[in-house]
Amino acid sequence: VRIKALRLAWFRGAADAVTLEAKGKSWGIYGCNGAGKSSFVDSIEYGIKGGKIGHLVSEYSGRNQEKAIPNTHTPEDCNTEFCITFQDDSQLNVTIAPNGAQTRTSASGVKIEDWDYRRTVLRQDEVAEFIRSRKGEKYSALLPLFGLHELEVAAENLRKLAQSVETQAKLPQKQGALGQITARRKQVFGNDGDAAIEARIEALYHKYCPNGPANGALDRSKELESALASRIDAMTGDNQRHFALRALAELDFSGAVAAVRSANAQLADSVEPLITERLTVLQSAHALAAKLDDAGEMHCPACGKPVAASEFKAHVNAEQQRLGNIIAVFEERRRAVSTVIDRLKSLKATLGKPELEDWRAAVGATAFKTSPDWIEQCDPESYRRALHEEDLVAIETHGPTLVMAAAEASRDAPPDIADLSKDKAILDTAKSVFESHALAAEIERIEGLIAFISALAAGVRAEIRERSEAVIAEISDDLGEMWKALHPGEPIENVRLYLPEEDKAIDIALRFHGKDQDSPRLTLSEGYRNSLGLCIFLALAKHEGANDRPLILDDVVVSLDRNHRGMIVDLLKSKFADRQVIIFTHDRDWYAELRHQLDAKQWGFKALLPYETPELGIRWSERTTSFDDARANLKDRPDSAGNDARKIMDIELALIAEKLQVRLPYLRGERNDHRMWSEFLERLIADGKKCLQKKTGSDFACDTAGLQALDDAKRLLVSWGNRSSHSPDVVRPEAAKLIESCEKALDVFQCSGCRQPLWMADAGNKEWVQCQCGGLRWRYGKG
Amino acid sequence: MVLPRRAQVNYRAGSVVIFKLCRFTLDWIAKRIAEARTAVPVGASVAARLQQELAERMRERAFRNLELADLARDLLSAAEPPLAKDAP
Numbered sequence: 001v002r003i004k005a006l007r008l009a010w011f012r013g014a015a016d017a018v019t020l021e022a023k024g025k026s027w028g029i030y031g032c033n034g035a036g037k038s039s040f041v042d043s044i045e046y047g048i049k050g051g052k053i054g055h056l057v058s059e060y061s062g063r064n065q066e067k068a069i070p071n072t073h074t075p076e077d078c079n080t081e082f083c084i085t086f087q088d089d090s091q092l093n094v095t096i097a098p099n100g101a102q103t104r105t106s107a108s109g110v111k112i113e114d115w116d117y118r119r120t121v122l123r124q125d126e127v128a129e130f131i132r133s134r135k136g137e138k139y140s141a142l143l144p145l146f147g148l149h150e151l152e153v154a155a156e157n158l159r160k161l162a163q164s165v166e167t168q169a170k171l172p173q174k175q176g177a178l179g180q181i182t183a184r185r186k187q188v189f190g191n192d193g194d195a196a197i198e199a200r201i202e203a204l205y206h207k208y209c210p211n212g213p214a215n216g217a218l219d220r221s222k223e224l225e226s227a228l229a230s231r232i233d234a235m236t237g238d239n240q241r242h243f244a245l246r247a248l249a250e251l252d253f254s255g256a257v258a259a260v261r262s263a264n265a266q267l268a269d270s271v272e273p274l275i276t277e278r279l280t281v282l283q284s285a286h287a288l289a290a291k292l293d294d295a296g297e298m299h300c301p302a303c304g305k306p307v308a309a310s311e312f313k314a315h316v317n318a319e320q321q322r323l324g325n326i327i328a329v330f331e332e333r334r335r336a337v338s339t340v341i342d343r344l345k346s347l348k349a350t351l352g353k354p355e356l357e358d359w360r361a362a363v364g365a366t367a368f369k370t371s372p373d374w375i376e377q378c379d380p381e382s383y384r385r386a387l388h389e390e391d392l393v394a395i396e397t398h399g400p401t402l403v404m405a406a407a408e409a410s411r412d413a414p415p416d417i418a419d420l421s422k423d424k425a426i427l428d429t430a431k432s433v434f435e436s437h438a439l440a441a442e443i444e445r446i447e448g449l450i451a452f453i454s455a456l457a458a459g460v461r462a463e464i465r466e467r468s469e470a471v472i473a474e475i476s477d478d479l480g481e482m483w484k485a486l487h488p489g490e491p492i493e494n495v496r497l498y499l500p501e502e503d504k505a506i507d508i509a510l511r512f513h514g515k516d517q518d519s520p521r522l523t524l525s526e527g528y529r530n531s532l533g534l535c536i537f538l539a540l541a542k543h544e545g546a547n548d549r550p551l552i553l554d555d556v557v558v559s560l561d562r563n564h565r566g567m568i569v570d571l572l573k574s575k576f577a578d579r580q581v582i583i584f585t586h587d588r589d590w591y592a593e594l595r596h597q598l599d600a601k602q603w604g605f606k607a608l609l610p611y612e613t614p615e616l617g618i619r620w621s622e623r624t625t626s627f628d629d630a631r632a633n634l635k636d637r638p639d640s641a642g643n644d645a646r647k648i649m650d651i652e653l654a655l656i657a658e659k660l661q662v663r664l665p666y667l668r669g670e671r672n673d674h675r676m677w678s679e680f681l682e683r684l685i686a687d688g689k690k691c692l693q694k695k696t697g698s699d700f701a702c703d704t705a706g707l708q709a710l711d712d713a714k715r716l717l718v719s720w721g722n723r724s725s726h727s728p729d730v731v732r733p734e735a736a737k738l739i740e741s742c743e744k745a746l747d748v749f750q751c752s753g754c755r756q757p758l759w760m761a762d763a764g765n766k767e768w769v770q771c772q773c774g775g776l777r778w779r780y781g782k783g
Numbered sequence: 784m785v786l787p788r789r790a791q792v793n794y795r796a797g798s799v800v801i802f803k804l805c806r807f808t809l810d811w812i813a814k815r816i817a818e819a820r821t822a823v824p825v826g827a828s829v830a831a832r833l834q835q836e837l838a839e840r841m842r843e844r845a846f847r848n849l850e851l852a853d854l855a856r857d858l859l860s861a862a863e864p865p866l867a868k869d870a871p
Contacts (some may be wrong), residue, residue, distance in 0.1 A: 154842040161846070164855035234799060449862045455819040456833065463815075 001110045002580040003550050005085040008618065010074040011096070012039035015617025019550045020606070024087045026581040028598065030591035031608030032629050037619030039586035041554045042069075043082040044121055047092055052101050055125065059566075060142040064100020073614035074098075086110040118145060118537070119544045123554040127533035131520060142497075142506055143464075145540055146471040151464045158457035162450045170332070174439060181436045189427040199565055201430050204423055221431040228424055235417075238356040242413035246421035248350050248406035253399030256340045257392050263333030264389075270326045337387050340395060344380035347402060351375055363405050371398040371405075465499060472497045472506070479541035485574065486531055486567045492524070495532065507533065527559045534568070542575060550580040557590055565590045569597045577602070588626045589651045593630035595624065596655040598693040600760055600772075625652070625746060630739050638735035644722030645739045646677065646717060649746075653680035656749055659759040660769070661780050677717060681745075685710050691779040700777065706748035713745035751776040812837045828861040 002024040008014035013036035020027070020040055031037045042053050045300050046069070053065060063066040070080040080096040090109025096102050118141065130141065143152055154486075158769045164171075189197055198217040205212060205220045208227045214220045232243055351360060351372065358371050375398060383391060410417075476496035483495040494511040500518075509516065512523045520532055534556055541551050565587070572581055577599075595605045607621040610632035621628040630644035657664070657680040664683060667675065685707060694703040720738045724730045730738075749758045749772035760772045770777035816834050836854065846854075 150842040153845060154837060157841045157851075159848045160851055161854060161858075164848075164851040165858060168852060168855040169859055445862055446859070448823060449829060449858060452819055452823040452825040452829065453833070453858075455822040456815060459815045459818050 001548060002087040003084060003582070004087050004089070005042055005083075006043060007083045007085075008043055008080070010071040010078050010080045010617075011082045012036070012042050012069060012071065013611060013614055013618050014039055014736065015071060015073070018618045018620065020582075022580070022582065023604070024580060025578075026583075026598075026603045027583070028583045028591060028594040028603060028605045029608065030585055030588065030606070030626050032588075032610050032626075032632075033586050034611045035586075035608035036611060037586070037608065038123075038554055039618060041121060041123065041552055041584065042580075043084070043094075044112075044552060045117060047080070047084060047094065048115050048117045048468045050113055051100075055123070062100055066096075066098065068098030069096055069100065070098065071614050071617065084112065100633075103274035108688050115549055116145060116544070119541050120549060121554065122534070122537045122541075122550045122556055124530070125556050127530045127537070127556060128526070128559075130536070131508075131529040131533045135500055135507040136521075138508075139504050139506045140337055143468075145543075146465055146468055148425035148464050148471075148726060151460055151467070155460040155464065158453055158460065162453040162457065165446065165450050165453065171443065171446050171450075174443050174446075176331055176334055176338075178436055178443060179331065181340055181432050181439075183335060183339070184429055188426060189433075190258070194433075197430050197433060199590070200426060202325045204427060208423075218431070218434040220474065221427060221434055222685050224427055228420070228427065234271065237355055239414065239417055240353075241359060242410050242417045244350050244353050244356050245359065245406040245410035246413060246418060247424070248347065249403055249410055250344050250425060251347055251403050252401070252421065253340075253343060253395060253403060256336065257396045257399075258341055258391060260333065260340055260387065263336050266329045266410065267326070267333060270329060276330075326609045337383060340356055340387070341380040341383055344375070344378060344383075344395065344399070347399065348375055348378065348380065351402070351506065359406075359409055363402070366405075371401045374398045375402065387615075409424050468499055468506070472499065475536075475543065476541045478542050482535040482538055482571060482575065485530065486535060486564055487528075488567070492528065495535070497536070508536070527561065527564070528558075530559045531564055538571070541579075548579065550582055552582045552584075554584045555586060557587060562589065566593060566597075569593060573598065579629055587697050588629070588648065591626060592648075592655055596659055596757075623743065626741065627739050627743050631736075634732055634736055634739075638732040639724045639728040639730045642720055642730045642735040642738050645735070646725060647722070649681070649713070649717060649742050650676040652746055653684065656680070656746075657684060659757075660684070660687075660691075660778050664728050677721075678714075681710060681714050681717070684745050685714065693777050693779070695775045695777075703748070709741075709744045709748050713741045716741045809834075809838060826862055829858055832858060832861055 003022045004024055005019055005021050007017055007019040009017040011035075018036075020029070022159065029040075042056075045053050051064065053069070056065050056068040057571065058068075067170045074080055080098075082094055084092045086092075088109050090107045092104065092106045092110070092112055094102055094104050102245065130138065143149055159409070172354060185197075186635075189200075192200075194217075201217055201220055202225065205214070205224050208231065209220075209223055212220070212223055212227075214223045232240065235243065309352050350356065363369065364372055374394065476498075480495055484493075488538060491513045492510055494509070494516075496509055497506055498509050500507055507518065509518055510520060510524075511517070517523055520529055524532065538551075557568060560568070572703065585594075591605075591607075594603075605624040607624055607626050607628060609619040609621050609628050626648060627645065630641045630648065633641035633644060654675065662680070662683050664675070666672075666681060688707050688710065689702060692703045692706060693700040694706070716738045720730050720734045724735065724738075750756070751758070751773060753775040754760075754771055754773035756772040758771055758776050758778050762769055766780070768777050768779055812834055815837075816830050820830055832854075
C-alpha cells in the first residue's frame, strides 16, 4: 500500500500544516541541511514504531520524547500532529499532547504498525551503523526480517528453562553430595563394586540378625542398624565407653584438613592469575575506553578482556575450559569442607555422650585440657560459610589430640568392641552408598530433563540455521546483483551474507582483489561500506515487494562519489520501478541527476525552502529546482547567492546537454568531467537555433524567445556569475537578477503547457524528442 | 502444508499467518519434540507439557524468571517417575 499524502503540523520542524502530496508516486525531494526533510521520515518512523523515533532517544528527550517531537515554538492553541493517507484512502491520524502522549485514530485499512521499519526506512546513519555492528548485532537486526524471530524467542526460552531446571532442582548441590558419598565409599571399600558391598552387608546381617527376614541391601542395612544400636544399648557402661572411644579414634582429621588445604592451594593457583588478569583488564580498559570500538576489537563476555575478533572464539573456549577447571576445584573444596564438618559433628556428638563424661574430665586434667573446651564451643556448620587457615590449624590441633587420646584409652578395649566399632563404620558407609542410588537416579532424571530441553533448543536452533541459510541465499543473490549494479567491473565481488560457525551471528563476506574476506570491515572504505549497507537494505526491501509498501531513503548517498550515486539511479530504475520510492537528499547535484534521469511519468520532484524560523517551519519551494537555496543567501551574502546559481547551472546544463545529445569537443580524462556551464550553454544556444522548436498552431517554429532567455542567462553568468565565484563584488539586485535569469533559462527546456521536460517522450521517430503534449521538441544531432 | 519458498520468506504483514502455519503448526512442534525425545528419552508428560508451552506461548515473548521457575518446577514434578517406566 502506497502513501498518498503525508501531512505534518507542529511535528518536529513543521509549523502550520505542510503536506507531501505523494499521490502514490515515487518522489525525489531536495532540501538543504535543516530544511525539514527528516521530519517527514520521522513521522513514518513514529507511526511504525508506535510513538518512538530511534535517533531521538536520549536522556534529554523525555519519556515520550515530548521534548524532541513537538516544534519548540508550538502555539498553545495548536496541536502537534501528523496524518498519513494511504492509497486506499485509509488514514492514520496521530495527535501528540504536550506531555508526549499520543492519540491515534485509524480507519480500518492499512496498519502501519505492521510495517517493518528496517525494510521501509533507511537513513544514512543507520547504513553506517549496520555495517559497523558486530556479527551478533547484525543477527539481532536481521533475524526478525528473515521471519525467524519467533523461533529465536522459543530457542532462547528453552535455553533459560534448562538453566532454571538446574537451579530449581539444586543439581550442583546434589552432585556434590553424591561426590562426597563416592569419596567415602572409596575410602572404606576401595574399588569394590555394589555386589561386593552387598555381600559384606549380607555377611554382617547374618552375623547380627541370623534369623532376620529382610531382603535387599537397603532393608538389611536398616535392620542391621537397629540391631547394632540395640546391642550397643545393651552393653555395660565400660564397653559403651570403649565403643564411643573407638568411634572417636577412627576419625581422621589430618587427612580431611589436608584435603581442604590441597583444594585451597589449587584454588589459589587458579584464582591468582585470574585476578591478575582482571587488574590488567582494568588498567587497559581505562586507557582503551575511548577507542576500543573504533579499534575493531570486541569485549570478551567471559572475562571483559578486549580481544581481536579473529581470536574471539579460541579465547572464549580457553576461558570456558579454565573456568570449568576452577569450578571443579571449588566443588572438590566444598566436599572436603563438608567432610571436616561431618567429622567435627561426630566428634562433638560422641564427646557429649554420658558414657564419656569421666574420660572427658580425665582429658581435661592433662596437658590437652583445652581440646574438650574448644570442641564444645565449636560450631561446625559455621565453617560452610568460611573456613580460614587459623580454623584449620585449630582443628588440626584439637581434633587429632582428642582422637589420639581416645585411641590410647580404647587400646585395652575388648576385641568384640573393636569388631563392633569396625562393623558399624562399614554399615554406615554401605547404607549411604545404597541410599545414594536413589540420589544418583534423581540426578540422572534431572540431567535427562535438562538434556531433553537442550536437545529441543538445539533442534529449534538447527531449524533457525536452516531457514536462515535459505533466506540468506536468496537475499545474497539480490545483494550480489545490486552490488554489481552499483560497482560494475570493480575488483570487489562475490558479496554475500553468511552465517559464521557460532550461533546467533550473521556477517558479510566478499572477495577483495581476488582474496576472500570474512568482513567488509577488513578492507572496504567508508564509502564502500555505506554502499554495501544500502545494497543490503535494498535487497531486504526487495523481499517486501509483494506488499507494495513505500521505500524511504533519507540522505543515503552522502559518502558516495558521483559515479556511484549515478549507479543508484540505475538500480532504482531497474529493480524498484514497480515500487513507491521516496528519496530525500541534500545533494543538489544528485537531485538534479534524479530529476533528469528518472522517468517523469512515475517520479515527482519537489524542493524544500531553506529553513528560516520554527514559526515558519517547513515550506515547499514553488519550483522543482534548487534555486531557492541561492535566494536564501541574497540578503546577507549576495556573492554566495550568485555563486550558487552558477553552480546550479553547471550541473543542470550538463545534464540537459547529455539528454539532448549535444556534441562537444573531445576532452581527455577528468577535464571532460570538469566542464563548466559556459561550454554547455554556448553549444545549446548554437544548436538550439536549428533544433529547438515550439508548436504554434499546427506548425513548429524555432523557439526564439527561449533562445533569447538562454542568451540573457549567458550574458549575466559571464558578467555576474563568474564574478560571484571570485570576489564579493556582486550586489543583491545583481544576484537576484542572475538567479531569475538562470531559472528562466532552465524553463526553456520545460513545456509551458504540460510542464514536462523536453525529453519526456520520443516524437515517433529517432530524430526528435519532445515533451508530453508535443508542444516543444528538439531535433537530435543537428547542431 | 507446504508453501513455496518465496511465500515463507515473505511471511510478514498478511503472511504472519503463513509463518505460523509453516513453522508452528502442532505437527511441526510434535516433530521437534519427537526428535528431541529420540536423542534424549523423557516422560510423555514432560514432552506433552513442553509441546503445550511451545504451541501456546513460548515463541511469543521472552519468559520472565518467575514464569521460568514455575515451568521448571512443573517439569521437574512431571519428570518424577523413573524414566525407564515412563518412557515411550
